[in-house]
Amino acid sequence: MTSAIATSALTKRFGKRTAVDVIDLDVPQGSVYGFLGPNGSGKTTTIRILLGLAAASEGTVHLLGERMPDGASAVLPRVGALVDGPAFHPYLSGRDNLVRLDAADRTATPADRRRRIDAALERVGLAAAAGKNYRAYSQGMRQRLGLAASLLRPRELLVLDEPTNGLDPQGTREVRHLVSEVAAAGTTVFLSSHLLSEVDQMCTHVGIMRSGALVAQGSISTLRSALATRLRIDTRAGDDAAEVLRRFGLRNVAADSTGVTGELGGAVPEDVVEELVKSGVPVRQVIIERPGLEELFVSLTGEGFDVDE
Amino acid sequence: MSTSELIGAPAPAPTRTALPGTFLASELKLVLRRRRNLGMLGVLVAAPIVIGLALRASSSSGEGDGDAPAFLGEVAGNGLFLGFSGLLLLMPFFLPLAMSVVSGDSIAGEASAGTLRYLLIVPAGRGRLLATKYASCVLFGLITTVLVVTSGMVTGAALFSAGDVTLLSGTTIGFGETLWRALLMAGYAAVLLGGLAAIGVFVSTLTEVPVAAMATVAAIPVLSQILGLIPQLSWLHPWLLTDTWSVFGDFLREPIMTEAIGRGLLTHAGYAVIFLSFAWARLTMRDITS
Structure with missing residues (x-):
């Protein structure tokens, strides 16, 4: 099965600055792929x-099996996208903006058209x-209107750049619901x-960007x-x-004033606790930290989650 | 098994289902719905009315002027001439100004609003978008010139007498023939504006600031007309954009004098081809970063 998105050694340079540094994205079909990274890490x-708006300096992009940007006219109708925030004509109504975009699609x-636009507006709660x-x-x-535009037609792939930006908690929940609904439809x-x-909360797969490089990628459970x-x-x-913990083979055991931690490894927590109690260690609380x-991010990058240069 | 069956999302294979004119109609509607453009159109259509009223006021006081430019002297005798006068008076500056605004805004306006990226993701296709934008500019020009001529002829007929038109060559033509000549003049003016529009669309691909594009394009006919006034540059004159912008009188001869008009059509077609090629090269190679 071909990947929904596959890039090979994708690189983008602006002058001397490398914005995207040899990345190999692999987005399996049917996945909800979280493309994670601090602001300025090269996501947008x-x-x-990917969408053919900018040319790669090096490397290749395949979208739904088609080479981009050559296959744009064939593949983009099957892709809905929200890129770098919504953008519409300010003096047109929300509906007229969608009519206009749909008219541009040959x-x-x-x-x-009317029915599809109404359905999309309804779906994002913008009908009123x-x-x-x-x-x-x-x-x-x-x-929401940007999301509606991406849903004007049934899509095989949705590319959503920061879809919950500017939404209130209720709106964020609705987007999450929308994403899971769309994903459930395949x-x-x-x-x-x-x-x-x-x-x-939303994704089955994740790719982590850091300063233009893809530092990790895979299903969330694997990572x-x-x-x-x-x-x-x-x-x-x-x-x-x-x-006691060392006796059970836990590694990196460290004690401090409030207690002790260690990597569980293959040990069974219940057995450890039983042994602790038997050894007369007063246990106040046991926590398994997954x-x-x-x-994950910190372990991969060794850094916090701040804005990249 | 097709890809869409595999993943269960019923996305039909892209086929050409929309009529070819749908996008153009939508873009033209966008231009014509814009309040700024409607305002310009209103002012241009009002200009012949204002000129007519001014002529009426001065002619009723008995001050006819036989040396007036742009057939203004003829208007008192036959109001239909006001339609021709309108075009001639607006062609040096106000009509190109309106076209500068519309064509300068065409791509730069979309880029500055960010809607350019969404049009390309649709996908509208870069070449197709350019062709559609240019066509909507040209149609806007044609609508404008036809309305200006119509407004002038209607105003003239209402304020002065209307009847058979005596041409500059002395022949007299009837109302139907007059309308036909008026339409030809409006069409010719639209071609002239179409040449400017090609430059405008090209300039519009260079920037994300629509006002900068509009101002640049508006300066071009002015510059061209200034160069046209310098005798030392006479070798350059036939190639200037505005060299054939004032030959409307040639439509009012029997037969129509086609030499300058034909040259005008050719040079403007040349300008259109050259600058649309530049625009295409620029837009298809450019990274859309707005």
Whole structure:
């Protein structure tokens, strides 16, 4: 099965600055792929190249099996996209903006245009404000209209660049629901975000960008399993507890004033606790710390999650 | 098994289903709905009315002027001449100004609003987008010149007498023939504006600031007319954009004098081909970063 998006050694240079540095994206069909990275790490530039808006300096892009940008006219009608925020004509209504975009698509059928536009507006909760001028829209409504534009036709791939930008918590939840709905219908979703929690909640796969390079890529469960689960015991007898943990083969055991932690490895937590109690270690609390994306990110980059240069 | 069956999303294979004119109609509507453009159109259509009223006021006070430019002297005798006068008076500056605004905005306006990237993702196709934008500019020019001539002829007929038109060569033509000549003049003016529009669309591909493109394009006919006034540059004159912008009188001879008009059509076709090629080269190679 071909990948929905596949790039090979994709590179983009602006003068001396390398914005995208030899990345090999592989987005499996049917996945919800989170393209994660701090602001300025090259996500939007990559998306622009994927969609044929910008030319790659080196490397190749295949979208739904078609070589880009040569196959743009054949493949882009099957792709919906939201890139770098919504953009519409301010003096046209939301609906007229969608009519205009649909009229630009020579492969769209005008006969059911109204129905498709109404359905898209309904889907993003914008039906009531469809007749208002775009300039009167709030940031959240603009974002919704951008999503509606990407859903004007059934798509095989949705590319959503920061889809929850500017949305309130309710809107964010609705987008999450929308993404899962679209994904359930079989559409591959490629969504970029700088919000770890967002990707954690929505995605099956993740690619992590850092300063233009793709530092990690794979299914979330695979990436997570590469990280060690840690066992934390809160106790005032830290040294005794550490002794027990070492006996069970836990690695990197470290004691501090409130307790002790160690990498669980193959040990069974229940057995460890039983042994602790038998050894007379007073256990106040036992926590199994499964690494989240945040820990994953830090472990991969050795850095925090700030704006890239 | 097709790809779409595999992943369960029923996305039909792209086929050409829309009528070829759909996009153009949509773009033209966009130009004509814009309040700024409507305002310019309104002013241009009002100009012959204002001229007519001014002539009417001065002629009723008995101050006829036989040396007036642009057939203004003829208007009192036959109001239909006001249609021709309108075009001649607006052609040096105001009609090209309106075209500068529309053509300068064509691509740069989309780039500055960010809508260019969404049109290309649709995908509108870069060449197709350029052709559509240019065609909508040319149609806007044609609509403008036809309305200016119509407004002038209607105003003239209302304020002065209307009847058979005596041509500059002395022959007299009837109303139907007059309308036909008027239409030819409006069409010729639209071709002249079409030459400018090609430059405008090209300049528009160079920037993301529409006002900069508009100002640059508006300066071109002015510059060209200034160069046309310098005798030392007479070798250059036949190639200037505006060299054939004032030959409307040739339509009012029997038979129509086609030498300058034909040269005008050719040079403007040349300008269109050259600058649309530049625009195409620029737009198809450019990274859309807005």
